[in-house]
Amino acid sequence: MTSFDDRERAFEAKYARDQEMTFRITARRNRLLGQWAAVQMELTPAEADAYAKAVVQADFEESGDEDVIRKLVGDLTAAGIETDEGIVRRALEERLIEARRQLMEAQ
Known part of the structure; x- marks a missing residue:
């Protein structure tokens, strides 16, 4: 049973690390998107x-x-910038790549 318990704890720890990394990447992406x-x-x-x-x-x-x-989209439109959802989604995807790169380099 000990090896099973150890594996279970290892999987739980990996899951927690993965969830934390996903949160950090998303937060970094959103910050970069806000700066853009x-x-x-x-x-x-x-x-x-x-x-x-x-x-x-x-x-x-x-x-x-x-x-x-x-x-x-709402804020950019209100500021008089011609934009649409597609432009913002492309910017979001580009910032996601950058956020992942930054966090991987930081580790």
């Missing part, structure tokens, strides 16, 4: 930092990426 949108809206550095944090917070509203995409 802030550049589009020509925000000051202080405003850009606050906006990036707001984008990270927006992801906690519901499961999935739709809340973040909705926020960015």
Whole structure:
């Protein structure tokens, strides 16, 4: 039984690490996405930092990426920037790759 218990604990630990890494990648991606949108809206550095944090917070509203995409499309449109959901989704995918790269380099 000991080897089974050890395997179970190892799988649980790996699952917890994987979930933490997924959360960190998503949070980093959302921050990078917020910074990208802030550049589009020509925000000051202080405003850009606050906006990036707001984008990270927006992801906690519901499961999935739709809340973040909705926020960015709405904010960019309100700022007079011509955008659509496709543009934001492409930016999201590009920032996901960058977030993974940054976190892998940090380890």
